[in-house]
Amino acid sequence: MATLELGIRDKVVVAPARERSRGLGLLFWAAIAWIVIIFAVAILADLLPLPSPTDMDMLEKRAAFSAAHWLGTDGLGRDELARLIFGARSSLVVGLCAPVIGVVIGGALGVLAGYFRGRFETLVVGSQDVLLAFPPLILALAVTAYLGQSIFNLTLILGVLGIPAFTRVARAATLALSRREFVIAAQALGATHARILLRELLPNVLLPLTAFFLVGVAITIVGEGALSFLGLGVPPPEPSWGSMIGEGRESLDIAPRLAFLPAIAMFLSVLSFNLVGDRLRALTDPRQGTL
Amino acid sequence: MLGFLARRLLYLVPVLLAVSLLTFLIASLLPGDLAYVILGDQATPEKVAALRHDMGLDQPIWWRYLGWLGHVLEGDLGRSFRTGQTVLQAVSERLPVSIELMLLAEGIGLLVGVPLAIACAARAGGAFDRFVTGTAFGMLSVPTFLSAILLIYLFAVELHLLPATGYVPLAEDPLANLRFFVLPALTLGLAEWPTIMRVLRSDMIATLQEDYVALARAKGLTPWRILFVHALKPSSLTLVTVTGINIGRLIGGAVIVESIFALPGIGRLIVGAIYTRDLVILQGAVLLVAAGFVVVNVIVDMLYAVLDPRIRHGHA
Amino acid sequence: MGAKIRARNVASIFLVAAFAAALAAAPASAQKQGGSITVGLELDIPGFDPLKVGVYDTSAETAAAAIFDTLTTLDDEGEPAPKLAVSWSHSDDFKTWTFKLRPGVKFHDGTPFNAQAVKENFDRQKDPANKCRCAFYVAYIHDVEAADEMTAVFHLNDPQVNLPALLSLQNTNEVMQSPTAWKTKGDDYSRNPVGTGPYILKSWIAGDRMVLEKNPDYWNKGHPYLDRIVLKPLPDAQSRFASLQSGEADIVWDDEADPDNIQRAQKDPKLTVHTYEGSGAQVSAFNTKTPPLDDVRVRQALVMALDRKKVSQAITNGLARPATNPYGDGSWVKCKDDGALPEDAEKAKALLKDYGKPVEFKMLVTATPRGRTIGQVYQQLWKRIGANVEIEQVDQATIPPRAFMRQFQLTPWRIVDLADPDPQMYANFHTGSPVALANYSDPELDRLLEHARTTADLDQRTEDYCAISRLINKQAIWFWSFQNTYYAISNARLKGLPKMYGGVIDVSDAWLD
Numbered sequence A: 001m002a003t004l005e006l007g008i009r010d011k012v013v014v015a016p017a018r019e020r021s022r023g024l025g026l027l028f029w030a031a032i033a034w035i036v037i038i039f040a041v042a043i044l045a046d047l048l049p050l051p052s053p054t055d056m057d058m059l060e061k062r063a064a065f066s067a068a069h070w071l072g073t074d075g076l077g078r079d080e081l082a083r084l085i086f087g088a089r090s091s092l093v094v095g096l097c098a099p100v101i102g103v104v105i106g107g108a109l110g111v112l113a114g115y116f117r118g119r120f121e122t123l124v125v126g127s128q129d130v131l132l133a134f135p136p137l138i139l140a141l142a143v144t145a146y147l148g149q150s151i152f153n154l155t156l157i158l159g160v161l162g163i164p165a166f167t168r169v170a171r172a173a174t175l176a177l178s179r180r181e182f183v184i185a186a187q188a189l190g191a192t193h194a195r196i197l198l199r200e201l202l203p204n205v206l207l208p209l210t211a212f213f214l215v216g217v218a219i220t221i222v223g224e225g226a227l228s229f230l231g232l233g234v235p236p237p238e239p240s241w242g243s244m245i246g247e248g249r250e251s252l253d254i255a256p257r258l259a260f261l262p263a264i265a266m267f268l269s270v271l272s273f274n275l276v277g278d279r280l281r282a283l284t285d286p287r288q289g290t291l
Numbered sequence B: 001m002l003g004f005l006a007r008r009l010l011y012l013v014p015v016l017l018a019v020s021l022l023t024f025l026i027a028s029l030l031p032g033d034l035a036y037v038i039l040g041d042q043a044t045p046e047k048v049a050a051l052r053h054d055m056g057l058d059q060p061i062w063w064r065y066l067g068w069l070g071h072v073l074e075g076d077l078g079r080s081f082r083t084g085q086t087v088l089q090a091v092s093e094r095l096p097v098s099i100e101l102m103l104l105a106e107g108i109g110l111l112v113g114v115p116l117a118i119a120c121a122a123r124a125g126g127a128f129d130r131f132v133t134g135t136a137f138g139m140l141s142v143p144t145f146l147s148a149i150l151l152i153y154l155f156a157v158e159l160h161l162l163p164a165t166g167y168v169p170l171a172e173d174p175l176a177n178l179r180f181f182v183l184p185a186l187t188l189g190l191a192e193w194p195t196i197m198r199v200l201r202s203d204m205i206a207t208l209q210e211d212y213v214a215l216a217r218a219k220g221l222t223p224w225r226i227l228f229v230h231a232l233k234p235s236s237l238t239l240v241t242v243t244g245i246n247i248g249r250l251i252g253g254a255v256i257v258e259s260i261f262a263l264p265g266i267g268r269l270i271v272g273a274i275y276t277r278d279l280v281i282l283q284g285a286v287l288l289v290a291a292g293f294v295v296v297n298v299i300v301d302m303l304y305a306v307l308d309p310r311i312r313h314g315h316a
Numbered sequence C: 001m002g003a004k005i006r007a008r009n010v011a012s013i014f015l016v017a018a019f020a021a022a023l024a025a026a027p028a029s030a031q032k033q034g035g036s037i038t039v040g041l042e043l044d045i046p047g048f049d050p051l052k053v054g055v056y057d058t059s060a061e062t063a064a065a066a067i068f069d070t071l072t073t074l075d076d077e078g079e080p081a082p083k084l085a086v087s088w089s090h091s092d093d094f095k096t097w098t099f100k101l102r103p104g105v106k107f108h109d110g111t112p113f114n115a116q117a118v119k120e121n122f123d124r125q126k127d128p129a130n131k132c133r134c135a136f137y138v139a140y141i142h143d144v145e146a147a148d149e150m151t152a153v154f155h156l157n158d159p160q161v162n163l164p165a166l167l168s169l170q171n172t173n174e175v176m177q178s179p180t181a182w183k184t185k186g187d188d189y190s191r192n193p194v195g196t197g198p199y200i201l202k203s204w205i206a207g208d209r210m211v212l213e214k215n216p217d218y219w220n221k222g223h224p225y226l227d228r229i230v231l232k233p234l235p236d237a238q239s240r241f242a243s244l245q246s247g248e249a250d251i252v253w254d255d256e257a258d259p260d261n262i263q264r265a266q267k268d269p270k271l272t273v274h275t276y277e278g279s280g281a282q283v284s285a286f287n288t289k290t291p292p293l294d295d296v297r298v299r300q301a302l303v304m305a306l307d308r309k310k311v312s313q314a315i316t317n318g319l320a321r322p323a324t325n326p327y328g329d330g331s332w333v334k335c336k337d338d339g340a341l342p343e344d345a346e347k348a349k350a351l352l353k354d355y356g357k358p359v360e361f362k363m364l365v366t367a368t369p370r371g372r373t374i375g376q377v378y379q380q381l382w383k384r385i386g387a388n389v390e391i392e393q394v395d396q397a398t399i400p401p402r403a404f405m406r407q408f409q410l411t412p413w414r415i416v417d418l419a420d421p422d423p424q425m426y427a428n429f430h431t432g433s434p435v436a437l438a439n440y441s442d443p444e445l446d447r448l449l450e451h452a453r454t455t456a457d458l459d460q461r462t463e464d465y466c467a468i469s470r471l472i473n474k475q476a477i478w479f480w481s482f483q484n485t486y487y488a489i490s491n492a493r494l495k496g497l498p499k500m501y502g503g504v505i506d507v508s509d510a511w512l513d
Helices: A001-008 A025-044 A080-116 A118-133 A138-148 A151-178 A181-188 A195-231 A241-251 A256-285 B001-031 B034-042 B045-054 B063-073 B088-123 B128-141 B143-156 B174-209 B211-219 B223-253 B255-260 B266-275 B277-306 B311-315 C010-015 C060-065 C115-126 C134-138 C181-191 C237-246 C261-269 C296-306 C308-316 C345-354 C369-384 C396-404 C422-430 C445-454 C458-475
Strands: C036-041 C071-074 C078-083 C085-090 C096-103 C143-146 C153-154 C198-203 C209-214 C228-233 C251-254 C271-286 C359-366 C387-393 C409-415 C478-491
Touching: A001 B223, A025 A080, A025 C153, A025 C422, A080 A118, A080 A195, A080 A241, A080 A256, A080 C228, A118 B001, A118 B174, A118 B277, A138 A151, A138 A195, A138 B266, A151 A195, A181 A195, A195 A241, A195 A256, A195 B143, A195 C271, A241 A256, A241 B143, A241 B211, A241 C036, A241 C237, A241 C369, A256 B128, A256 C115, A256 C478, B001 B063, B001 B277, B063 B277, B063 C445, B088 B143, B088 B174, B088 B223, B128 B174, B128 C445, B174 B211, B174 B223, B174 B255, B174 B266, B211 B223, B211 C060, B223 B277, B255 B266, B266 B277, B311 C237, C036 C237, C060 C198, C078 C085, C096 C115, C115 C134, C115 C143, C115 C153, C181 C409, C209 C409, C228 C369, C237 C251, C237 C261, C251 C458, C261 C271, C261 C478, C296 C345, C296 C387, C296 C458, C308 C369, C308 C396, C308 C478, C359 C369, C369 C387, C396 C409, C409 C422, C422 C445, C422 C458
Parallel strands: C036 C228, C036 C251, C359 C387, C359 C409
Antiparallel strands: C071 C078, C085 C096, C096 C153, C143 C153, C198 C209, C209 C228, C251 C478, C271 C409, C271 C478
């Protein structure tokens, strides 16, 4: 359908000659560095010498930076640094796993729809339209109300909500590639559909999909943040950047750092994933532009 | 052209049916048995059973769906058990708010995004371009709820320039109405302009590489004319599409902004209906919002076809 | 809040009636006519028809206080004073109450207010065909008789010493609505209420605002003072307070879960913090039929682990007042010994050790910032004594059904400020009541509840209620965390706000300085 043709059009950008010779750039490496850091602390969180993120020192709420609490305590007296690090873990777990659902299911559907076309394509695109017609927050609310709140359900709902986007990317890429010479050649040589899909199309579709996957991580982190802000995300007392921002909101004039520290962490992480995803997209297809 | 239109409209029917079915299922499966909610403290098992029978809740789900669908096709979306309002009354009270918010937000997005996109495309790769694209990128990484809070803190609490919350109907006092809408529209607009800018910029850069533009340059046409007439017009397709999609999405999707700024829009109506288990309102309002989204998409498609003859003639 | 019966009240009240406003303690500043205020409410109001909404929440009560009148009101000392009723008397057994009504009062639609109207209000609520959720709360009233045009007689099933005080609350059971209006408007009545009150509903945009305008024909001449009241639901606490600060709202509802703003307002000379210490408490109920909560040692340990002062500090900056019984300081029930368990974490740990088995269960909280905070704090305190509690967040609408269906292990609940503890205590603890959430049946408890209900002697009743408290505390079937403290924050110019009885912000008699 016409609206989905958009996917093809916005990929076709020529990089100015200047850009190509620059290579990956400083920002890119800074973004990679940040991603590595948050991954490292998230994985090693249990091993680090941190106070527990859920232990409350109730008389020490909103304490300033100190030796005992490097970044102070939050509104209930819990260590802020520990909560930021464990929050990274929550955000990354959801941020990585949910797009996986999207890329696997959405990618498969998109490639198949773009390759086989016809009725199947109409069905796939139609059902995506149905899903997209719903305000996403409503779906999230309904799912959590019905299934209960947990990281698993959260990942599930965000993953499902991401499927249409991945389908669109995969289908657009497949549509573009199907007309290329190597596919037509393979068909002429009598290759089976499976062979064409797996050996010719998939490897070439994987690249834009991966790039979009990273952007998907960024979007999911924001989505999880919004849901947690509303109290629908990661269930307490497990910290998450979104819920920390929501909780910190009440202390905005007394201790703005409670909202700003997780906000900055979220912002940097989202920005980094966006940047890396974007650069990868630029690299993988010379016809495509950077930022 | 008519054939295309007919095909698109026909496509609408199964989609809307599927949407209505999904909505009904979601509403019916919500836990918190409705009879208990209505009866409150007097929920004895006998009363619950009696009320469920009265409300037809003991019928099989597909039967209830068909019944509801029948009513819907007659134009009767039902009445809230809480307020006694019909769904249409409740939605029509809130629709103007959501529409105004959505139009203003998209307007701000366009006002900021389009000029910046043109300026960047004109000097692609230059310092200005990189600065703006970088900022756009950064803005995409800021969640809506965060910008909302910051804006309120800055403009309402600290500077006392604008109201923090509230709403006055447009008909009653246009000036006050706009004052109340500035911060919420700005919050959403700040999230809209990056996408608009990036998409338009990409498109324009691509168009500017095309041969006919090189020809126009060779012919000696001024840069302004090239930009606006030859580059912007074809790129307007993507602009229309993006704007259309955004508008459709924003109608039901501005819940967070509506909550923080206390705007009585449709998003809040739906969320409130979930919280109070007002299933009639929930089903009706979600159906209307989803239907609206699908219809807007179809309109965008048709506009796209009007603007791009290639699509019209079946090359979609 | 005392409730003593003074025989001479009847005569003096009759005299005072026509001059009620003038005889009120002269305020430091004189009332000014005119002006308009905006009230920031917590919740949106669904409607006013008891048959549709059941009972009003605090937000609806604020609106109801302006649109409707009740038969009585409470004065500064918490004693019932005349409003639509000018005087009252009772039989010796307190089962029959006779109210003389104020003559010359009309509803906003012109219908005359008389005993027949009073009767119809109660009949409609009690009629089983109407299935009103409100019927439960007036079950103690057998019927209301219109003895003559201006005399309404209440025949009660059980003696109720505090009936006049109970009738002052601005809730569905007590406010007088126009029978003509509900008969003619049917389903639309709920959003077009008609009362006798000082303000008339002018316009109402759902979810946005309700505009009330001065009733020019109000029976209390000289009142009300303001020309207009605008009521706006502002569910988000920060936005609500921000509106007050920026001047868009003149008074807002608040509670101790928002202590920073309350304390900030206390320091601000432009704002006034109104507070009222009501009876009742914020409570939680154990489902005593589900393990491990079926063992009294476990329940007692959990209650003993609560360090209420610390919790108050953590959640409300110390504003919340710990509660040890269901009545609180605001109640006339004063106990020397309410049987409260000591706050002792070591003893709690010992009890759990004695129990031997691991203690794990789920606690229900509302999916709100406040609910989450309380849940996490309790979770922490219980973790320290060795109990593992999981928090289950559900939205507010799910709590009543889960509670009534007993699908919970620990649920939050509330005992609100009322003139008399009987309605809620009986409902919450008597065997067979739908709200007896603890699933706990004790004949002695039932006996005490029945005795307290049917006795007229206040001292006797106090003894009963204290014994009830001891029993409940010992068995730890419910526990109380904090007493009910109600808050409203207003612009310092707003005057004329009475005490927030029942937690209701009553602006019907307010004025702007």
